Amino acid sequence: MKNTRTSGTFMIVQGTSILKIFAALSLFLLLVFSISGLLTSLKPQFRPMSSSVNQAATNVNGELLYQLMGWENHHFLKAENNLAQAPKLSSLVFKLASNINLDDPRSLLGRELPGFFQFDGKIVVAGEGTNYTNMPIESAPPIEIMKAEQEASLQNLEGLDKPAEEKPPIASGQTTGEHKVVYLYFTHNRESYIPYLKGVNDPDNAYHSQINVTKVGDQLKTSLEDRGIGTFVDKTDVQANLNKKGLNYAKSYQESRLVVQAAMTSNRDLRYLIDIHRDSKRKDDTTVAINGKSYAKLVFVIGGKNPNYEKNEKLARELHKLLEKKYKGLSRGVMLKKDPGSNGVYNQNLSDNALLIEFGGVDNTFEELNRSAEALADVFSEYYWQAEKVNQNVEQSTDKQ
Structure with a gap:
């Protein structure tokens, strides 16, 4: 009878090896949780998002x-x-x-020269003739001007209310009806234009409580409604509110924010918020001739301190592109502002469709400004109705599903 032997393979595992594996696994898990915690605790601007x-x-x-x-x-x-x-x-x-x-010399000089941070903006899209030397900047007017204690006399008011030349008919079936979908407001509502201020030559003094950027809003409203887009113009005197509350000029956006929020609460149809301003640059930088007619240039300013600024920037890019196509040279481009000397939000975190648009400069006339308002309404209506068409198609597709 044969003796049967069972042969087997034995594996000897040392305790130190198990400890090493356990330690490595623990270290790996600790590293994963630490990195995850670090990423979630970062401020929005430092997170690895598409913007960063x-x-x-x-x-x-x-x-x-x-x-x-x-x-x-x-x-x-x-x-x-x-x-x-x-x-x-x-x-x-x-x-x-x-x-x-x-x-870009600002990258060196900006750290050495006091006050140079005012020019620390970014050109997202450069229009014709736009560079870092003629970017729009924010500056407060003298205190006596803010309080309207030394308001200039008016001049050249003849024909001031004359509308722009073009009056295109409303496209068939394209109207928002009684719905007001565009909201125009003025954070710096007293920004004015030198041609209408008697004895004023200094851009810092180009402010007035009556003749100012609000008149540009009137023309833009008319031009948009001619194209079937219901528009509301809010002429709240933000500067007067600041004076009553004893607030300085730097609080302008804080005050206008209250105005915009109240409007959005009372009218749920508002979809586009446009803050109209006037740049302090002179005529050479803010005027362009198109087909033999003089226009006041436009510039779109986006608040880079708004975590969701990319959506506002996208809208500005689209409008700039349409302006370049139909009114070459009218747009100075799209600027991103997030430097320490700027507000950097401009109430644009209230809506993905919020814009700040500078209409011309201190030397422009309302004849030029009205043409620009008409041109902006032209391209904006094209953008708006195309977006509405896309939204309707999406809704119909969703309903079918």
């Missing part, structure tokens, strides 16, 4: 990115022969290491 990725990408030249793609796919290099040479990485490395952009 976009901000990081702006530090890299577009041609350089294209070249890097070309190294992986040579088809790109064949399409652009001028990019066949290797890009210079030295300038990029220097910019990232020192945070100094040799093409």
Whole structure:
């Protein structure tokens, strides 16, 4: 009888190995939870969102990115022969290491010169002739002007209420009816224009309680309603409210915010909020001739301190694009403001469709401003009705499902 032996394989595991595995696993879990907690505790502007990725990408030249793609796919290099040479990485490395952009002197001077932070805005989309030397800036008027203690006499008022030349008919079936969907208001409601202020030559003194940017709102309302878009103009005297409450000019947006919120509460139809301003730049920077007629240039200002500013920026980009297509040179571009010297929000966190638009500068006339208001209404109506058409198609598709 054969003796049967059972052979087996034995694995010896040392206790130290188990401890090492357990320690490594514990360390890994601790690291995961720590990173997760860190990311969720960061302020919105520092979280890895699309906006932060976009901000990081702006530090890299577009041609350089294209070249890097070309190294992986040579088809790109064949399409652009001028990019066949290797890009210079030295300038990029220097910019990232020192945070100094040799093409923008503000990156160096802004840290050394007091008050230079006023110019620390960003050009998102540059219009014709726009650069960092003629960006719109915020500045408070003299105290006596704010309180209307030394208000200038008026001049050149003949024909002031004359409407813009063009009066296009309302497109068939395109109307909001009795619904007011656009809300126009004026945070700096006394910003005025020098041609109508007798004896005023200093842009800092171009303010008036009667003849001011609110008249631009009247024309824009008329032009929008000619195109079937119900519009409400709120001429609340924000400056008077500040004076009554003893608040300074820097609190203007805080005060106008109360006005806008009250309007939104009383009218649920409001979908677009437009804050109309006047830039302090002179005529050369704020005027353009289109088809032999003089227009006051427009500029869109977006508040970069608003966590959801990208949606407002998208609307501004679309309107700028339409203006460039139909009224070349009318738009100075889209500016992003989030520097310490600016409000940086501009009430744009109240709506994804909120805008701040600068109409012309201190030297523009209402004839020029009215043309610009008519042009803006033209492209805005095109954008609005196209958006309405898309929304209706989406709703119909949803109902079918």
